[in-house]
Amino acid sequence: MDPATMTSLITALAFVLVLVVLIIKTAVVVPQKSHFVIERLGKYSKTIGAGLHILIPFIDKIAYKRSLKEEVMDVPAQTCITRDNVSVTIDGVLYIRVVDAMMSSYGIENYYIAASQLAQTSLRSAIGKIDLDKTFEERETINASVVQAVDEAAQEWGVKVMRYEIKDITPPSTVMNAMEQQMKAEREKRAEIALSEGDRQSRINRSEGIRQESVLVSEGEKQKRINEAEGRAREITLVAEATAEGIRRVAEAVTLPGGDEAMRLKVAQQYIEEFGRLAKTNNTMIIPADMADMGGMVAAATEIIKNTSRRCQGKGQGPAVPAE
Known part of the structure; x- marks a missing residue:
């Protein structure tokens, strides 16, 4: 290679190198979320943000790079x-x-x-x-x-x-130990309080259950007594009504033909049966002084029945119709 060609090649390479340096010094790419501080001849010139920027070579320079993150x-x-x-x-x-x-x-x-x-x-x-x-x-x-x-x-x-x-x-470790003991005591205190609260609530629940049970038992006993009283009252009423009805029918029967004699016979028969039952027991028996006057007793009983019959008729109850 002759000297002239060599000189031309060196010149071209030098030109390319200078061009590359100028491009590097001139074009600046700033990343996103970053700012570059530019100084011109040693004095603050401007602040450039993200993107491509052109600087004056050898005059402008990047003095500081700051991230905005x-x-x-x-x-x-x-x-x-x-x-x-x-x-x-x-x-x-x-x-x-x-x-x-x-x-x-x-x-x-x-x-x-x-x-x-x-x-x-x-x-x-x-x-x-x-x-x-x-x-x-x-x-x-x-x-x-x-x-x-x-x-x-x-x-x-x-x-x-x-x-x-x-x-x-x-x-410090001493303070840590004291704090641990304090926290332990506080936890034990809370546990004791929780236990006592649970025991108190349990007792309240038990007493409430006993109270409700007592109320229910008393209510049941009360209702039982009411029912028994009503039953006894009903029984007494029915017995009284049946007794009254029996007396009324007996009184009506006495007024019928032959009723007087039948009544005397019935009273005498019951009189004898009762003395017979008394004689079979070991109890002390009290008898009338004049046992011979049985007819007088029957007559007195019959008279009482007749009087009852007349009172019933006086109240508007007519004599019973004799059976055919």
Whole structure:
């Protein structure tokens, strides 16, 4: 290859190389959710967003690249002292997001370190205002306090604090043992209360069952007595009605022809039968003084029946019709 051809080839390669460098320096592609800070001759020029951008070679340069995505920062564990002078070790995480690429580049040297340090100091301040037992109960309040303190300062950095979360709270071992004993005593207390409540409810249920049973038994006994009383009353009524009807029929029969003699015979017969039954028993028997005057007794009984018959007729009851 002659020297002229070699020179032309080198010149062409140099031109291509310069062209490639110019393209690299001129065309810039910014990813989604990112901002690039451009400086021109060492001075802030502009902030470019996602897409293709053309810069002036050797004059414009990309000074800072900032992601607009939410970032997670691990806040180192630290020892904090509560209001009741108990040392606890606490660590957490901080969620931040760049909202202004220019301010985050020129407003502070390193917003990561600044946000982490400020979160630690804010956490110590919040823990110092509450007692140990409240640190476990008021995590949300502590988190909100840290977020508010860091976010107020981060506004000058073009950074937005999204949230802060406590990961672990570790008290000293002596305090842990005391807390475990306290929780054990509290669990035993709740179990004892639950057991006593169950026993009390069981006794209430048993007494209520006994009371209801007594009420039902008394109601049944009451109804039984009412039924028996009604039955006895009904029985007495029926016996009285039957007796009255028998007397009325006997009285009517006496007024019929031959009824007087039949009645005397019936009374005498019953008189003799009753004395005969009394004679068969071992009981003491009282007899009339004049046993010979049996006819007088029969006559007296017959007279009583006749008088009853006349009273019945006087009340509107006519004599019975003699049977054919």
